[in-house]
Amino acid sequence: MTPVPDARKRRTAPRLLWQTVSYHGVMLLFAAIFLLPFFWMTISAFKTKAQIFADHITWFPNPIQWQNVVTLVTRDDFPFVRQFMNSVFYAGSVALAICFSCSLAAYSFGCLRWRGRNFVFILTVCALLLPGIATFLPTYIGWSKLGFNGTYVPLIAPALFGDAFFIFMLRQFFLGVPRELLDAARLDGASEFRIWWQIVMPQVRTALIIVGLFAIVYTWNEFFGPLIYLQKKEDFPLSVGLFTFQSGRSKEWPLAMAGAFFTALPMVVLFLFTQRLFRQGLNSRSLK
Amino acid sequence: MIGLTVFTIIPLILTFYIAQTKFPLSGAPKWIGADNYLAILNDPAVRTAVRNTLTFAVLSVPIKLVLALVLALLLNRATKMSGFYQTVFYLPFLMPAVAGSLVFMLMFSPGVGPVNVFLEFLGFSPPDWLLDPKVALWTVIILNIWPLGVETLVFLGGLQGIPKDVSDAADLDSPRPWQKFVWITVPLITPMILFNLVIGIIYSFQVFTQAIVFGGTTGRPAEATLVYMVLIYRAAFKYFNMGYAAAMASVLFGVVLLLTLLIFRTARSWVYYEGESR
Amino acid sequence: MGSVELQGVRKLFGGLEVIKGVDLTVAERELVVFVGPSGCGKSTLLRMIAGLESVDYGTVSIAGRDVTELAPASRGVAMVFQNYALYPHMSAFDNMAYGLRRAGLPNAEVNARVKKTAELLQISELLPRRPKSMSGGQRQRVAIGRAIVRDPEVFLFDEPLSNLDASLRVEMRGQIARLHRELQATMIFVTHDQVEAMTLADRIVVLNSGRIEQVGSPLELYANPANRFVAGFLGSPKMNFVPAQVQGVVGETATITAAGLPTFAMPGITGGLKAGDAVTLGLRAEHLSLSPSPVQIPATVRMYEQLGRETVLFVDAGAVQSIESEGGSGALTLQMNQPMAVEIGQSLTLGFDPARAYLFAPDGSRCSARRSVLPG
Numbered sequence: 001m002t003p004v005p006d007a008r009k010r011r012t013a014p015r016l017l018w019q020t021v022s023y024h025g026v027m028l029l030f031a032a033i034f035l036l037p038f039f040w041m042t043i044s045a046f047k048t049k050a051q052i053f054a055d056h057i058t059w060f061p062n063p064i065q066w067q068n069v070v071t072l073v074t075r076d077d078f079p080f081v082r083q084f085m086n087s088v089f090y091a092g093s094v095a096l097a098i099c100f101s102c103s104l105a106a107y108s109f110g111c112l113r114w115r116g117r118n119f120v121f122i123l124t125v126c127a128l129l130l131p132g133i134a135t136f137l138p139t140y141i142g143w144s145k146l147g148f149n150g151t152y153v154p155l156i157a158p159a160l161f162g163d164a165f166f167i168f169m170l171r172q173f174f175l176g177v178p179r180e181l182l183d184a185a186r187l188d189g190a191s192e193f194r195i196w197w198q199i200v201m202p203q204v205r206t207a208l209i210i211v212g213l214f215a216i217v218y219t220w221n222e223f224f225g226p227l228i229y230l231q232k233k234e235d236f237p238l239s240v241g242l243f244t245f246q247s248g249r250s251k252e253w254p255l256a257m258a259g260a261f262f263t264a265l266p267m268v269v270l271f272l273f274t275q276r277l278f279r280q281g282l283n284s285r286s287l288k
Numbered sequence: 289m290i291g292l293t294v295f296t297i298i299p300l301i302l303t304f305y306i307a308q309t310k311f312p313l314s315g316a317p318k319w320i321g322a323d324n325y326l327a328i329l330n331d332p333a334v335r336t337a338v339r340n341t342l343t344f345a346v347l348s349v350p351i352k353l354v355l356a357l358v359l360a361l362l363l364n365r366a367t368k369m370s371g372f373y374q375t376v377f378y379l380p381f382l383m384p385a386v387a388g389s390l391v392f393m394l395m396f397s398p399g400v401g402p403v404n405v406f407l408e409f410l411g412f413s414p415p416d417w418l419l420d421p422k423v424a425l426w427t428v429i430i431l432n433i434w435p436l437g438v439e440t441l442v443f444l445g446g447l448q449g450i451p452k453d454v455s456d457a458a459d460l461d462s463p464r465p466w467q468k469f470v471w472i473t474v475p476l477i478t479p480m481i482l483f484n485l486v487i488g489i490i491y492s493f494q495v496f497t498q499a500i501v502f503g504g505t506t507g508r509p510a511e512a513t514l515v516y517m518v519l520i521y522r523a524a525f526k527y528f529n530m531g532y533a534a535a536m537a538s539v540l541f542g543v544v545l546l547l548t549l550l551i552f553r554t555a556r557s558w559v560y561y562e563g564e565s566r
Numbered sequence: 567m568g569s570v571e572l573q574g575v576r577k578l579f580g581g582l583e584v585i586k587g588v589d590l591t592v593a594e595r596e597l598v599v600f601v602g603p604s605g606c607g608k609s610t611l612l613r614m615i616a617g618l619e620s621v622d623y624g625t626v627s628i629a630g631r632d633v634t635e636l637a638p639a640s641r642g643v644a645m646v647f648q649n650y651a652l653y654p655h656m657s658a659f660d661n662m663a664y665g666l667r668r669a670g671l672p673n674a675e676v677n678a679r680v681k682k683t684a685e686l687l688q689i690s691e692l693l694p695r696r697p698k699s700m701s702g703g704q705r706q707r708v709a710i711g712r713a714i715v716r717d718p719e720v721f722l723f724d725e726p727l728s729n730l731d732a733s734l735r736v737e738m739r740g741q742i743a744r745l746h747r748e749l750q751a752t753m754i755f756v757t758h759d760q761v762e763a764m765t766l767a768d769r770i771v772v773l774n775s776g777r778i779e780q781v782g783s784p785l786e787l788y789a790n791p792a793n794r795f796v797a798g799f800l801g802s803p804k805m806n807f808v809p810a811q812v813q814g815v816v817g818e819t820a821t822i823t824a825a826g827l828p829t830f831a832m833p834g835i836t837g838g839l840k841a842g843d844a845v846t847l848g849l850r851a852e853h854l855s856l857s858p859s860p861v862q863i864p865a866t867v868r869m870y871e872q873l874g875r876e877t878v879l880f881v882d883a884g885a886v887q888s889i890e891s892e893g894g895s896g897a898l899t900l901q902m903n904q905p906m907a908v909e910i911g912q913s914l915t916l917g918f919d920p921a922r923a924y925l926f927a928p929d930g931s932r933c934s935a936r937r938s939v940l941p942g
Contacts, residue, residue, distance in 0.1 A: 260387035453651035461665035
């Protein structure tokens, strides 16, 4: 059959065009609204106090107050750098501990067979739903009696025992490891621990990275735990540090914004570089 | 291996049991029985906190779910910009709670932040978000709704899990698009709805960080932002009234547990299950 | 029941034209089969009729109405999908009732229609059950029921039998043919299986790369393929294609030479061939014979398939090489309608009658004479 010449005009063009334009228009509008807080935080971090509170809004700091940054890191009553390092230490250790403990547990749930396995797993998942409030108070009292109040121990130690959320997530990945691999290793006489370390772990490397990332983000933003266990400013991670600084001096907004900015920045940067992994991590979770 | 995994469970269970012995005060443990619980019922601060927390939960959870669903529907079209949009909408999740709260305080400040500027531009006369007790809680609500990346992604996963064939068949059978949405799309993503709902409720009842940054331990302005968790914190760490705080915590726990169980109970009837989810 | 008319339909995906100008009319109550290799556009075309894919140029009309801009649900079509596409969270009854309820029909009528259709398809016991608890064949019947209950102008089937196992497929094929007769319905059926096409169709539409190659009744297409593509597509085992040359043309008779073959004459040639043209000789496997024939070729058996009722021989015929042969590297395919004792390496002489052979011009179109569809 011969193709028809362009005498019949492309019927769908105008309607399709309008649809596409309006769709993207709406999406971009939403995007702008969603990004507004980030934007505002950034520009406020570099304004002077006067500019923030000016009568009319200034959309862009002029001039850019780079010295806000300087002040931030040199202020006595706001040991920013110290707190930043604390956050890094805190998030890092927790992430490592989580990866270690949760992969052990997930391995046990996913690759081994033992009686009551499913039951215990369900219990673990239920623990997920358990609101933290049920346990924090007695835990706090417990740690205080042990004398660990004021250190990072109570914040990191639980991670060594696993967290239900991450166990669940990792188990999904562990379930994907082909059983033949495990059987072959067992035939070769490897102990379970060895299997875990040398065979399975490399397989689920991506999963571990994802879990690690999630753990880092989660801990970096963690507020309540550090708030109740730590007392000295120098010990605080950024989340608490920012809070105490702000509640003490409600007039120092530019500095606070700068602090906020640098608290958020590492996470945003981390995310932008590892987006794909984040999304992967969430996708396999939607199996409930 | 088994030993190690048991280790993970025991702390969780142990703490739960420890939570049972909550009556004594710290420092000088004294057994005062149910007095704490009675005091809770009579405390006006508790009433305010409960009201605030309930309002917060009842408002933020549904709104967040609906918005997340809308967003997921919008994101479901595959366009070249999809990746960009997903990144943008997921980003707020990463904003540390404290930082975010501070930024919101600034943004919603009348005369200082863009929010009111926009509203005035559109012709509304905007309230004083920070100081007006009637709307202060709303600021916290919006702050909590803003990071809906996780919920959206969960919904998106659900939407994309609907087989194209079924979607096509529904197109052929449904004279109006919204019919397809109501009768086919939504029922098929009920597992996701359940998930988001439960997570949302558990989280919203325990909201703490945003509230305390925003309103301090007094729930500035005029106790409008005093939520339950803040009250517990205040009781435990400001007034060192451990027993009281513990009692409050156990009440909250009980309520949340009850609610969750309730939802799961009813879930049978309205959630569609694909079969065994291994 | 309505007719379907496609005029100048074209579709582009990005820069690629996938449907390149299709004109077709499906008459009322006709069962038309779209057939063709993977990727030829048959499913796309079907979905464009349904409204699930957009039409970039041209028009689609159903029962006289231009539906090109209409939503799928407003076109008066019903579709049966390859994967059944039943609503998993609803019972069979609700699946079938869904469309009617959304259209606003009163409950009593909905119930009546669903029950009647269920009886027609013998699936009444399945009504309260969910798709999860049904076998493939059962699901397929519910899917068909869902389509029937809507009383559409046109039924569309998108490879509905491909997911069923062989015996079930044959049974369902018969059911669909029966339905067609009983409902007197207009049906468009898409498949890649030429046996299904041949057995079900009133007319077959052969598609290739977005174009219609030929439209006609099954026997017509088989006896008189319009070009090499159609000739090679229909018929199993596949037709033998031997490259040849035109030595000369006198009136309507062409003298053909080919490597390894004696020169022979073919009468009734059309299409303006001249001496020196490179043509393709087409020989159906069943037209090659072991009895004495006008043109003979010595050959050795390379491979054979004993199918009980028939024997298929793959032979090496020296210089006579067949293109795209199913027997591999140039072997000719022969079909004998009886069981035979055969050995690999055995020598035999096969031959054909030029009157039964096809000739295809350099551009692929058939230039040998048209012959009657039925022998005799």
